Structure formats: structure tokens, C-alpha cells
Amino acid sequence: MAKATRKKPAVTEIDAPADARTAAQSHFRTLRLGTPFQPRIDALARTDDWYNWAGYRAPHSLWDEELEYFAIRSQAALFDISPMTKYRIEGSDAEAFLNRVTLRDVAKLKPGRVHYTAWCDDAGFVLDDGTLFRLSPTRFRLCSQERHLPWLLDSAIGSEVTVEEETEAVGGLALQGPTSFAVLVDAGFAGVDKLKIFDLAEFPHDGGTVTISRTGFTGDLGYELFVPAEKALSLWDRLMIAGELRGIRAIGYTALNRARLEAGLIVANADFTTAEHAIRTDRLRMPDEIGLGFMIDLEKGHFNGRRAILEARTKRKLRHVLVGLEIEGNIPAEHAIVYYKKSQEVGLVSAAMWSPMAKRNIALASLKRPFGDTMVEDLWVEIYAMRELQYQKLMKRAKVVQRPFIKLDRRTANPPADF
């Protein structure tokens, strides 16, 4: 008896960590993780058209990429953003720390607010862009495309701040489109009408809370919802049930990518190469070279890359500029070369589409200054359109235009309309 009682706890002690270890090892069997919403998405995935988003199995489309796009613009679209990298940054020095890391003045970001920002290495090259959520005076969430833990931890040395990667622990949904507000109201999120653009607040959900912000990547009325992974499915169900009569649809990335291009928003490692991934050093970009110069706050004190950015500005060492283009015709100019006077190569289109909202052929392009900066006349793009195994080569006039390509009043209307 005595033997058995001694033995039993000993065995449990050894097995428990071993089991946890075995469980952690098994990731090599599933190369693409599912998100906390995966069971619901799998059930809706009729096209079975997946891509790899940061190690997650994410849908390009679920049933029809055209109609998914129109769900964003005419109804409400639900898009799973869980694979986005999320860091929880907390501590009495969190504000000062983030002011040192990122470009914008975090002191101006009040608790309950979100801003779009970017961060650079010491040479002033952009490491990534992302959204910074101020959840309390001392607690933030930083969302980004790439991973930055070593960079953040190294920058935190000497600060009263903890940085924790919480990508897997937190599920995220983007609910975007004209009826998105109505869906949230119908789902019982009382007080959501108070959220102005870039506001965030916590709402009760399923015995816990969900953080809802009036943010998004579509240029439309929309919200983003962050929820602990274990409450993810109940949140999905709550929205889908409430949204049934409001035309809610789950969507994949292709539709979202169109909406973001109309909104004139850039995507890291699609429209520019992030500094920690650029093998070729001439691909590195400063904020001023990818349209993020507006974020730079030279008054707030030192931040990573400040000296280099300032020097590049004063010595006119900025070599590139990212612009919006409007191209004649309706053939998308994806990855087309941009020419000056139809002959001199001056840049490349990184994203392009015919915009159903703007009814225009639009594009984002990186140009070599002064083209796109002070020289904006006589620009052309050469479109190679593959049609039944033949390139139809088109030389089309391109005009530099302001971004966003579309501006929707409903995005910022207060309170949002009940569509």
C-alpha cells in the first residue's frame, strides 16, 4: 500500500511534462495550423482554396471570390485575422518603450484608441507596419504581418515592460461592410454605436470579454474583434446568427485584398520588402519611400531609425516613392513595369486591379525618384496580359493619384447607419 501511494504521484509528475512535451512536438505532423475559428471556416470552405498565412491554413476564397468581395462592399464580410502576429506589451514603461520602437507618438494614443504605425531598424529601414491598440494606460497590443520578438525584446532592455507573443492565444475577426454595425447591434453588443473610427472597447461575451475596435483593412465601415481562443467559436456563431438577415458572409483573402487596394493600403512583403527579410539591400525602404512618412514624429524624441531618417530627408537620399496610379483602360497592371516616356524604366506596380467601387483601373507602384515625386507626367505602364497562351502587350498611360482610391462616408459616419 505504502509503496503504491509513493509510486503514483511520482509517475504523474514524470508523465505530465512528458505528455505536454509530446503534444508540443506534434506540430511537424500538421504543417499548417488551424485558427481558433477553423471548424467554422472549414464547414464553409466550398472551394477548398487555401494558402499559407504565417503557418496557418487560410482561405483564398470560400465559395466565390467575386461575391465575397461584394459582401464587403454591400453587406457584411467576416474575415479571420487570427494568423496576424500579436504581441502583448505591458508595463509602466510601455508607452515610452513603444515611442522608442515605433514612428508615431504613442503619448497621443489614448487608452481605448488604435493607430496604424510602423517601425524601423537603426538604419531607418521599415521592419514592418501594423496596428497598435492601447488597451489601458499601461497595456498595448501590437499586430503585424511579420514576427519581431527579438527586435522588441532587445529594444525593451532597461525598460519596465514585458513583451509577450500571443498570436495563438488570441483569435481575431474582421467584420467589414455597410451592415457590420447593424450586425454588432443585432448581436447584442450594447454601446457599440459609441465607437468612432479607431476607437476600441471591451464588451462582454460568453462569460468573458471581446475587444471590439472600429478598424479594418477595407476602407469601409468595419470592426475588428479580438477574443481569447477558447471563446472564438461562440463569437463566430453569435455574429453569424445575428448577421443572417444582414447578409453576413465569411470571406477569404482574395476579396479582402481587393478591398484593401481600393482603400490604398499597403501590405508588407507584397508592396514593400521588410528589412529583416530583404536579401538584396537595395530593396530596403524608409518610411518616406513607401508612403508612411506621415507617421514620423520628429518632435517626440528618439526612436529607432530617427537619425537615419532625418539624414535621408535633409541630404535628399530618399530614392523611392510609393504612389497610387490610375491607369487607362480596364486591364489590371499587376507587376507591370512603369516607364517614363514609354522607354525609361522608372518603377514597378506591386498591386493592381480594376476597381468596381471607383470604376477605375488602379494600382500601387514603387517609383524611383524624382518620378512619382516631382515628375509625374508622361508615365506609362506596360501590361503583359496573358490571353490563351499569348501575351497581349499594352502600353497604357498612368496618372499619379491620391490614395485612397475610394472614400466612403459610411466608414467614419457617427453613429454608423443602420443598413
Added chain:
Amino acid sequence: MKAWDAIVIGGGHNGLVNACYLQRAGLDVLVVEKNDWVGGAATSRELTPGFLYSNCSYVCSLFRPEIMRDLELPRFGLQVISYEGGAVFTRDGDYLANYRDHDAHRREFARFSKRDAEAYDRYARDVTRQCRFIQPLLMRTAPDPTSFRPRDLGELLYLGKKFAGLSAEEMALTLRFWTMSISDFLDEYFETDVIKANFALSGIIGTALGPMSPGTAYVLLHHYMGEVDGSVGAWGYARGGMGAVTKALAASFKASGGTIRTGAEVDHVLVSRGKAKGVALAGGEDIYGKLVVSNADVKRTFLKLVEEKELPDIFLRRVRNFKIRGSSGKVNIALDSLPEFPALPKDSPAYRGDMHFTDSMERMERAYDDWKAGRWSADPFLDMVIPTTLDPTMAPPGKHFMSCFVQYAPPKIAGADWTDADRDGFAESVISQIAEYSPGFRDRIVHMEVRTPREIEAEVGLTEGNIFQGELTFDQLLFNRPVPGYAQYRSPLSGLYMCGSSTHPGGGVMGAPGRNAAAEILRDLAKSTSHMSPAHDVI
């Protein structure tokens, strides 16, 4: 009496590559090989019935695809099967695996450190940048910086331009890379010991240096420059063992009309009035040739095969001082079943890749301490593979061949030659390490071949058993390899060339030295090199 257009001493992979290119240029080429088989250190030998042993080199990645194409090696049977990663076993019963999938790799690292998992991208970026800088140099003759010949100036300019094309940060990194220790280098990216140990092994393989010795960072780079059929950085098994590489080369050579004589050990190079005239075989036979190319390492070539009086003093002194130190051995094992490693899930791809047991930088450095003291490492560093998990042609069904590369093994034991008892002690250090992680391992052993530097030198002819024919430290690279002034495959003797790994760009089953030497020889003969593909572009 027949005089061959060229006689190549040694049928290793570089000798055969060289011979192939010369033969295809229209020369009448003879390869003389002391063993009864060709292959040098790239062989597959049936040392026990039914089992093929890759008993020296054991994995393939560095072999230049341009050479494979020129010499039609796939047509002559060469096939490389890439493997899927590997693992380092940790002493607490776990392991750290490397996976080909980027995200699986990150999640695996995150089991040990989330920070280090996310540091990998920056590390990969920096290593890739350096590889891209060096890779184009592999297939070019290093310029002679003291020469004013237009070609040397042109090549120097090319090097200078490449270097000047780097950003200030990259230049600094390049210089650091070529001089610093792999341990210091990894400290800049990672903080977890097992993760550093996992990467550090590529920095010390084949090198008589420890992970904390300056210069080992470059050795890591050398191992990252390869590919398997376009998959950059990948490693694989040659189907049929590493002998498949030289078998294909020999077949290609013969198909183009070349002649190979095995069992023909060269005693010395015939020299007359400062010019190589041929070779004298150990049996007493003289074979004449218009030129002689040595695949043997620089020490063997100039300290054993050529009489001292024929060579300048300074050259000889530098050859004597060339660092070609024995540092490793091999234990090749035939197994009657696949060993089990309880720490590793049964379906882990690591079984098919390279496995290691050294989970800390300190253990690695301590293993090197033994080498300095003239002992084999009590706790050696192993690079262990079981190629039969992917290549069924090397062992009977259900049975396996295991190759263990073992470091460190000094060229002499406390100043004295290796004895059979030493060799057995060395083998025991290896077997006991494996058995610690694989219960019942000893019972699976059917046959075993143990090769200390003594055996490797005696059979393959590599001085001190050094697998690279000379250390890959910066003082022995580019225009300093093997010795200053003689980095362009020529020697002080007219008509005597070098084509082995002692020459630029160095060791590994790469073929580049053999190819580059052929290009220089053909240039001297004013023959076309149009059958030689230039290095693939790095864009």
C-alpha cells in the same frame, strides 16, 4: 613510347571532374588511382555482404550543378535524394528538430525559445546574403593580387566591385563572418544553447577548430552554399551512396574516351629540367605525359610526390606550414534493423536526416579540448545519418547503413601513432554515445568500419585524414589557397597542376577545384573552354 596529353594523379571526385573536362576538350587523359577502385573520399564500398558504405563523405549538397550538367552526370546515373532536416537530441530526453517547412521550423524552435524562433529569419537573411556574395567566386579562379596581368586585374576588380557593392553593414558583416568564431556569430542571433549547438556544427565539421575558435563562422557558410536540384541549402543522399557521384564521373569520363588505371600508385612525379614529364608508379613503371595534374592534397603532392630539390624553398616552407590537420574520423555501421530513439516520435522526419547528440556549445568546445590534448573526444560530436531510410539500394530490405562522422580525432594520440587499441577506444566513445539515446543499439550492429585519421590517410591518401585537404580558414582561402602565388592551380614546376580540395574554393564534394583547374590548364594550352558552363547567375 606513348605520352599522354595529361595524367591525373588520383581518382577522387576532383581528379575525375578535371579529367572529364580535359578529355572533353580533346586531350588524351589518363587517371592513375592507387586503390583498386576510384572515388577517393566519395566512394560506396560493400564492406560486408549486402551493405554499401558511404565510408568517407556521406551527404551531398555542394556539388556544383553546372558540373553535373556539363558532364551529364544524371545520364550516367547520379541521383540525389534530398532529406528533410534532422535533430539534436538533448540530455533531458527531448530533441530539437530542423524541418524544411519554415513555420514548422519556427514552432519547433519556439518549444525552446519563442525569441530564438523569431530570430531565425534575421539569421537566415544574413547568412543568405553572405552566401550570395561568395557563391559566384566558387567557379572562378582566384585572382593573384600581386600580378598585373589583365585577367588578374579584371578578377581583382570583380572582387573589389562585389565587395564595394555591399552596404557598409554587409561589409562589416562579411569581414566578421570570415574571421569570427561560430559561437560569437550565433550569439548575435540566438540565446538558447541547444539552438546554437544545432547551427554551430556546420562551423566545425572537418575543422581542427572548436566553435569558439575564430574563423569557424566561414566554415558554416561553406556548408550553406549547396543545393539539391535547385533547392538551395538542401542536403541529400546520393542514391547508391556517395560512390554514385564518382561512379557517374568515371562513366562520363570513359564515355568520352578517357582511360582509368586503378591499382596504380604514383611513387613520384617525373621531372626534367623543371618540367613535369609524367609519373613513376610504385611498381617501377614510368608513364609519360605532357602535363601532370595532382588530385592529391598539396602536402602529399609536393612533400611526397615531388623531390624537394625541384621546388623553391619558400614555396616548400609554406606547403609544410599549410594547415591540414586531422580532426575527424568515421564510424560506419551496418545494422540489422532501424535503431529506435525513444525521444523522437516514430514518424519524425528527423530519422531520415542528420542526427546529433551535442546539445550545448560547451560540450562541443570540450570535445575540442580533448583534440588539443592529443586525445579523441571522450564525448564526441557526431553527425549521424541513416541514408537507407531514403535509399533502399544500400542495404538489404529492413536493414540499414548508418554513417557517423565523428569529431574530434587528432592525427596522433599524445604524439604517437594511432594503435588498434586506440581505434577501438575511439569507436567505443561513439557507440556508447549512440546507445545512451538508443536502447538496444549495440545488438543491432552487424558490421562496423572504424576510420581514424590513420585509416583515412592510409586508404584515401588525405594527409592527416583532413577531409577538406586543408582548413577552410581565411588565411587559407581565395588567393592564399593553398599558398600565396600558387592559387591558380599551377605549381612552381611547369606542367604540374593541382586540382584537389587544397585549392580554391576548398573541400567538400563540390567539384569546383577540379573544374577550375581544367579551365586554367586549357587556357595554358590555348584550348577552348566552351564545353564548360560558367557559374550560374546569382540574381
